[in-house]
Amino acid sequence: MSINQQSYAATEKFLTRKSFIExxxxxxxxxxxxxxxxxxxxxxxxxxxxxxxAMQEIVIQEDDGVILLKGTxxxxxxxxxxxxxxxQGGSMGEVSGAKIAASLELIxxxxxxxxxxxxxxxxxxxxxxxxxxxxxxxxxxxxxxxxVALRNKIPVVGVIAGMxxxxxGMSLAASLCSYLIMTRQARLGMNGPEVIEQEAGIxxxxxxxxxxxxSLIGGEQRVAIGQADVLVEDDADxxxxxxxxxxxxxxxxQPRSARVDEYLAKLNxxxxxxxxxPIALRAAWKKGD
Amino acid sequence: MSDTSISRGDTWLKxxxxxxxxxxxxxASVVFGDAPLGNTNARFIAVVPDxxxxxxxxxxxxVGLEQGWILAKLIRDTMKLDEGATPRPIVAVxxxxxxxxxxxxxxxxxxxxxxxxxxxxxxxxxxxxxVLSLIVGRAMSGAYLAHGYQANRIIALDDPQIFxxxxxxxxxxxxxxxxxxxxxxxxxxxxPMSYNIRNYAKLGLLYELVSGVDADxxxxxxxNKVREVLVRAMDDVxxxxxxxxxxxxxxxxxxxxRAASNTVREQLMKEWN
Amino acid sequence: xxxxxxxxxxxxxxISKKVHVGVVGSGDLEILLEPSKDGLAHVxxxxxxxxxxxxxxxxxxxxxxxxxxxxxxxxxxxGATPGMVALRxxxxxxxxx
Numbered sequence: 046m047s048i049n050q051q052s053y054a055a056t057e058k059f060l061t062r063k064s065f066i067e068x069x070x071x072x073x074x075x076x077x078x079x080x081x082x083x084x085x086x087x088x089x090x091x092x093x094x095x096x097x098x099a100m101q102e103i104v105i106q107e108d109d110g111v112i113l114l115k116g117t118x119x120x121x122x123x124x125x126x127x128x129x130x131x132x133q134g135g136s137m138g139e140v141s142g143a144k145i146a147a148s149l150e151l152i153x154x155x156x157x158x159x160x161x162x163x164x165x166x167x168x169x170x171x172x173x174x175x176x177x178x179x180x181x182x183x184x185x186x187x188x189x190x191x192x193v194a195l196r197n198k199i200p201v202v203g204v205i206a207g208m209x210x211x212x213x214g215m216s217l218a219a220s221l222c223s224y225l226i227m228t229r230q231a232r233l234g235m236n237g238p239e240v241i242e243q244e245a246g247i248x249x250x251x252x253x254x255x256x257x258x259x260s261l262i263g264g265e266q267r268v269a270i271g272q273a274d275v276l277v278e279d280d281a282d283x284x285x286x287x288x289x290x291x292x293x294x295x296x297x298x299q300p301r302s303a304r305v306d307e308y309l310a311k312l313n314x315x316x317x318x319x320x321x322x323p324i325a326l327r328a329a330w331k332k333g334d
Numbered sequence: 335m336s337d338t339s340i341s342r343g344d345t346w347l348k349x350x351x352x353x354x355x356x357x358x359x360x361x362a363s364v365v366f367g368d369a370p371l372g373n374t375n376a377r378f379i380a381v382v383p384d385x386x387x388x389x390x391x392x393x394x395x396x397v398g399l400e401q402g403w404i405l406a407k408l409i410r411d412t413m414k415l416d417e418g419a420t421p422r423p424i425v426a427v428x429x430x431x432x433x434x435x436x437x438x439x440x441x442x443x444x445x446x447x448x449x450x451x452x453x454x455x456x457x458x459x460x461x462x463x464x465v466l467s468l469i470v471g472r473a474m475s476g477a478y479l480a481h482g483y484q485a486n487r488i489i490a491l492d493d494p495q496i497f498x499x500x501x502x503x504x505x506x507x508x509x510x511x512x513x514x515x516x517x518x519x520x521x522x523x524x525x526p527m528s529y530n531i532r533n534y535a536k537l538g539l540l541y542e543l544v545s546g547v548d549a550d551x552x553x554x555x556x557x558n559k560v561r562e563v564l565v566r567a568m569d570d571v572x573x574x575x576x577x578x579x580x581x582x583x584x585x586x587x588x589x590x591x592r593a594a595s596n597t598v599r600e601q602l603m604k605e606w607n
Numbered sequence: 608x609x610x611x612x613x614x615x616x617x618x619x620x621x622i623s624k625k626v627h628v629g630v631v632g633s634g635d636l637e638i639l640l641e642p643s644k645d646g647l648a649h650v651x652x653x654x655x656x657x658x659x660x661x662x663x664x665x666x667x668x669x670x671x672x673x674x675x676x677x678x679x680x681x682x683x684x685x686g687a688t689p690g691m692v693a694l695r696x697x698x699x700x701x702x703x704x
Contacts, residue, residue: 089637107683131633143594143595144598151599155606172500177527179528189449193453217448220445221449235440236433245435250440261440272445315442
């Protein structure tokens with residue numbers, strides 16, 4: 046193709062791409078599955094909502110902000126667990142967290158009976174829902190347990206697309222996954238920038254400095270230092286393809302959260318007295334090392 | 335008991351291991367000791383303050399980058415030592431103020447460091463180790479997820495300085511635009527939001543809340559009492575034949591308070607096929 | 608938070624299925640629409656913004672001036688404008704077809 050043809054094709058691709066970020070949780074989940082469709086489990090008409098919000102005069106969402114969509118990926122049974130970030134920031138309450146933990150636990154139980162379901166988690170969450178504090182935190186620990194127990198039987202594939210990103214206890218969950226796919230717009234961090242600014246001061250981190258934040262914890266940076274696996278554009282087809290490829294790559298024998306000596310060595314080489322330099326870090330910690 | 339104690343976590347680790355403790359792989363903030371528990375030998379692990387820690391934002395007992403990875407290494411080494419033999423019980427002595435908050439922490443991936451610690455505790459359970467947690471101080475947020483929340487059974491001391499929560503009170507007050515005493519009142523109405531350990535105990539997540547011991551300066555009777563609860567917890571896990579977290583859903587309190595969690599599981603099974 | 612209830616006994620056409628639209632996000636709402644148990648239309652609204660009962664009444668009245676389904680409608684609202692409410696109601700009706 047000539048240069049003009051290439052740039053035309055690229056523009057065409059950009060204009061016809063389907064934005065994943067602009068879709069709600071249900072749309073995102075459907076776009077991952079074959080044929081763009083699936084069956085909703087524990088949907089809003091089951092009315093299994095938060096038992097804790099109404100007493101605080103907070104309006105519920107009947108599915109508590111987590112959508113379970115069962116379908117297929119490359120013809121194989123699959124479940125997409127999609128967090129609706131528009132509801133309470135995608136935060137984990139008793140029910141929203143239970144839907145995630147229960148799904149992963151059930152998939153493991155099914156696996157022991159010879160029935161495989163491919164789990165995909167669309168992480169779009171600020172972490173624990175403060176209005177349910179200790180039950181949110183507890184269920185996140187259960188999610189961690191379920192991911193680790195499941196991932197050496199079936200790959201657990203995580204996607205962070207933005208714009209909310211993945212924070213708090215769910216950032217640990219994302220890091221436990223077999224594969225983690227991120228867009229440039231996505232962020233993966235344990236503490237929200239506002240919380241760091243609040244706890245450690247604006248010198249430590251100016252939460253209004255967007256380019257700083259993304260340079261430290263954005264998708265491109267995370268992939269470049271090996272803390273996520275695949276960088277994708279905000280394109281539903283591309284993301285679905287990356288999910289399919291991840292399953293084809295199979296179970297990961299040494300997930301990054303188990304590669305202790307490797308990371309300790311990297312940490313030992315790092316000199317905290319130096320200014321934080323995310324670009325230099327890419328060279329030192331580059332993906333694939 | 336000890337004038338040189340640097341934290342409750344340090345105090346209780348030393349008490350339970352008769353002061354035979356070591357730092358893990360040269361990291362002064364991850365300390366452990368091996369000591370009898372019932373008729374077996376257990377490994378006790380604590381995260382403690384280290385004012386000389388390499389990362390300035392992790393010097394007061396937080397779980398930061400080093401603590402996360404070193405915990406992971408210690409637990410995995412313990413697993414390796416026990417390969418081919420009966421896996422020993424691992425006891426997390428929990429007094430962790432929070433995860434570390436800092437620019438370097440985020441850049442270098444504290445989410446992965448804490449995940450690594452949680453991962454190791456889970457791997458230990460999956461390999462047959464009984465994991466217990468003893469909360470003697472703070473068990474907060476990501477630090478608790480990394481160190482303590484993966485236990486088969488969790489025990490806490492009944493003491494007003496014991497806090498389990500997702501966010502510190504001051505920070506939570508700022509974020510929810512409420513006064514601190516408003517938050518306290520809210521915690522009385524909304525059980526999971528309470529900072530009071532006695533309310534945490536009602537959620538059905540604890541094996542036991544131990545009263546009548548001095549959390550700061552335990553006597554030897556206090557230590558024996560706690561050790562006895564740990565032994566009972568260990569035997570309870572053994573008797574169950576499982577190494578999972580299911581008791582957090584099946585305890586009497588959980589059946590009441592976490593009813594929705596159980597409904598989710600039951601309904602999901604009905605709709606699955 | 609306020610809970611508002613409205614009944615439309617003249618809306619009696621049978622509804623054939625359940626439909627759901629929307630998200631309880633800032634400025635948005637979710638609607639659960641299903642066949643009413645007693646053959647008449649009922650609307651229950653939980654809204655995060657108090658004091659707009661009359662505005663809700665107007666919007667729902669206008670909706671039922673063109674819709675005569677015997678629907679049980681549940682609305683969970685997080686500060687949507689009347690225009691947004693009308694849009695979501697319309698989306699729900701579309702899904703019924």
